Amino acid sequence: MKNEFKALIVQGDKKFSLKNVETDYTGTFNKEKAKDELIKTKIEISHLQEKLYAAGTHSILIIFQAMDAAGKDSAIAHVMSGLNPQGCQVFSFKVPTAKEYEHDFLWRHYLALPERGRIGIHNRSHYENVLACKVHPEYILNENIPGIQDVKKVDKDFWKKRYESIRNFESHLCANGTVILKFFLNVGKAEQKQRFLERIEDPTKNWKFSSGDIKERALWDEYMSAYQEAINETSTEVAPWHVIPADKKWFARLAISEIILDKLKKLNLDFPLVSEEEKSKLAETKSILMAE
Template identity: 55%
Template sequence: MNGTSFIVAPGTDFSLAKRPTRIDPFCTSKDEYRKLFRHHVKCLDTHQRLQYAANCQAILLIFQAMDAAGKDGAIRHVLSGVNPQGCQVFSYQHPSATESQHDFLWRTTCDLPERGRVGIFNRSYYEEVLIVRVHPELLQAQALAEPMVDADAFWKQRYLSIINHEHHLHANGTRVIKIFLHLSKDEQRKRFLNRIDDPTKNWKFTASDMTERGFWDNYQAAYEACIAATSTPESPWYVVPADHKKTARLIVSQILLYTFDSLDLHYPTTSAERQQELVAIRRTLDI
């Protein structure tokens, strides 16, 4: 399992309906899951330490999903063992008035990870081709220089802007990984009910969650079009079955490990001059 089977191959016919929301678990018991997941987390920490030391590559991990798909839990568990110095998490809600006065990529650009770090976007600039596509009235707040006349042309231009943006990031040392947690409508219903019935989870549920659930088919169509248009060889989309949280977390952690392996990172080499300096310092410490 390296996660590559969940990639959306660029230029191929893509249908969310043909992608599973649930697969057979990789582990047959809770103990087996804990052991494997701890191993993944330990490996991720080791890889990130190397990434931090090498200081030449960044990773941007983007999570998109329907409500209750498990984005927060995946982020919390998968990165639980990574040094906070090497990891940055940003969540995006409705754009502020200031953010709406800029192009749609502006507000996330300042939060891009530095070299040597992993950046996580809980939702992202993709909201501008997802929720805004489902609710095009939101474009009114953006005061666009050229209002949308031809809808197809408008969204194709935004997809192209995203592709160019991610190509620029890749060319400058940031590897972009995009994960869509693929949740079924029935599983979302169960998780909503759990949030209502469990007092400790009431805060997670709002009336707007039910409102957006009413646009389920519209969102599925928006995600399908977006993923098909913006999955590229260098910045692919992974469609991860999300009905079973633990399986989804294992897949996400493996995708991240696979990405780290592909970077072929090495600890910085020490020059002869620096080695002599360290030898001299050691002599001083030995006195």
């Protein structure tokens, strides 16, 4: 993997600060070069996906988190466009339903995990429980957790335990064959403003904009603090965070695809070996077909 993409990985043993990263970083790439590179990368990912499906030993869980208008949907559409739909699945998590609130916060995400051989994409994820809920702690009260009947109870110790639950959850998944790739699409505040204006001014994009988006934008600093803490608390050796500069969508798409490709290559996947007995049966079947 090229150095400009390696630099996007947050090492769990080092403190990470969002203020120290550029949202418009593009490395040595320009738009045309990135477009050509992305085509080649998607072809390689497609070939490795076939081996992933055939081997049936691993699953890939790709997590996308970001502020509104950071480009999650378009990143998913572009990067995954070369995959076989039979081998991947996409889940977009909204506000929990009444049934989901009857279970612990990880339950609905467990149900959406990809089976071995498949790629699962989570558009937002269990991290909303330490992001949106961190900015709006009153949301936690909907979970009916014993002893948490007041927002004052949602304290530092509560969040410490929640981060621990997430680390344990992901560690368990990785130990059982799930490869976790976590992407935070880091869009700048000025770029978000421009994209919001485009959504308002373009009738074909009006549906993408909600009045609630502007209310959440007013809490930008609180969200950045929540993201920074979540990344620092949950970027581990087995499931590190990748902070993707998202002001230039073309670079974000390339960076994501290159990181996915690198992880697939490292799995050293191959098609299952056929036993000598099966080879003999195949030869026999071939003879029968040729004799028709």
